[in-house]
Amino acid sequence: MNPITFYEHEKKVWNDIFTEIELNELEKINRVHKCSIFKLLRKEIVATQYVGFIKIKNKTIQVIPKIFKNNDNENLHFLLYMLQYTEKLKIKNFSLTSFNKIDGSFFEVFIWLYARNLLDILKPGIKKQYVVNEENSNFLKGKFLIGEHIKYNNFNNAKFFCSFDEFTEDNRLNQILKYVSNILIQVSKNSTNKxxxxxxxxxxxxxxxxxxxxxxxxxxHFSRLNEEYRPIINLCKLILSNTTISFGLSKIETFSFMFDMNKLFEEFIYKFIKKHKEEIGIKNISGQKLLGKLFGEFNMYYDIYIKDENNRDIIIDTKYKSPADMNKHYGLSQADFYQMFAYSQSQEKKIENIILLYPKSTIEESSFKHSDGINKINLFIKCIDIQTIWDEKNKRLNKDAFIDNIKECINID
Structure with missing residues (x-):
């Protein structure tokens, strides 16, 4: 059965797709993630900025980005590239061309990357490691644990409570691989992956x-003896960090693997600017930072801080929003404008310049300026043209176009 596909922020009539029981499972997933993966309305279900894969019993749901209109493959290629670029997806044999072998399913690509690379590592032989075991034995071996021996064998002189090293394949590294593999085989629908x-x-x-x-x-702990496993273990961490799992009597009932595109877009922009800051013309850059607490209670963070070549301090706040989510104020509420003002005034040295950075869609760049004689703030609406910076034919970034785009964005003269 093909997955039910949503695009970010897309609405569907829920009773055309889900039963009430399945809708309750989606509500549980929202609660476990502590956010709205889906907004569940009276008659509609609405995808948010989260993309990924959900399995509920025998039904699967795929939420994919809508950066490139009417081109699912290109959307997913760019998503996978961003995950690779931000080092969330660190796999040795990573190729976006493999995507076309897996019937275009977002999560099946992850499974394919995991399984194909792990098999290549395991085929020469399973990794054995020393594991510390403690047991009540008929024979004295390794280190004699006197305290434990007295506790368990006070009236049994035929036993010895010992601690010893065993060179075995039943170690933590292999247990992680088996656990993740066992989960993936239950949620995969692809015959090659299975x-x-x-x-x-x-x-x-x-x-x-x-x-x-x-x-x-x-x-x-990685060493030269098991370093080849690091990318696979990192992928296991990526999978477990972004999933919720509910087990039935003998199998997985619900499974979700979701990414917040707001955070991924922010990290993608930050890493690119940091890597190419000299070419862009930036003196200093730092990532997300706690500015302080508003009213002593609410944490305030900015996404990116830069000092440009003219020694101007600038805060960049990335805004990953779709055209459908925009209103006459670029999707900003009154509370958002208050937040921007708080950003600018929160430091001992006031930061007058704030750039709101969107993926380019139907919005136009603009600026707002405010001064009451004491406080001054310049708010700029800028756009990253994903269509221009992404080279779909070669599955890579157009670096020079991206650098030029960032230069235009921070040009606030």
Whole structure:
């Protein structure tokens, strides 16, 4: 069954697609993510800025960006590229041409990248590592744990409570791979992916299947002996960090893997500017920073701070919004304007210049200026032309066009 496809901010009549039970599952996913993956209205369901994949029982939903009109492949190519560029997707054998082998499904591409690369690593042999074991043994081996021995064997002199190192394939690294592979084989619908995942699970047959978390992944220590696993383990972390899973009696009932495009767009812009700051003409740049608390309670962050070649301090606030989400004030509410004003006045040295940076759509660039004799703020509406900076034919950025676009955006003379 093909996935139900939503574009960002697209509305659909929910009872044409979902049962009330399935709608309740979507509400649960919203609660687990602590945000609105979907807005659930009386008659409609509305996608938000989150993109990705959701499985509810036998039904799958795909939410994809709508940067390039009427071109799903190009939208997903650019999304995958942004994930790679921001180092969220760090895979050795990464190629956007593989996307066309997986029937154009966003999440199946992730599974294919994971399974294909992991198989290449596992085929020469499964990785064994030393694992510290503690057990009550009939034989004394390794380190004798006196305290534990007294606790468990006070009346049994035939046992020895010991700690010893075992060189085994049943280690944390392989347990992570088996757990993630077991999840993916349950949610994949692609026959090639299922075949690869079955091969992986066969190789890892002697490894315990146990639940792992992102904290378990963070405990993995990489050395020259297991460095080749780092990209795959990073992909496991990416998958587990962005998913919610609900298990039934014997299988996964609901599964979601979602990204916030607001945050991804912000990080993408920041990393590009930082990498090319000399070519753009920027002296200093820093990423998201806590400016302080408004009314002592609400945290205020800016996305990007730069000092241009004219020594002007500028805050760049990225706004990933679709044309349908725009109103006469570029999608900004009165509260947003208050926020911009608070940004400019929050530091000891007032920052007068704020750029709101959008993906280019149907909006036109503009500016607003305010001065009451004491406080001054210049607010600029600027756009990144994704159509120009993305080279779909070669699946890469047009670096020079991107640099020129950023230069135009920070030109506030």
């Amino acid at each position: 075949k690869y995942l079955k091969q992986i699970l066969f190789i890892l047959d002697e490894v315990q299947l146990k639940k792992v978390t992102v904290d378990d992944i963070d405990k993995i």
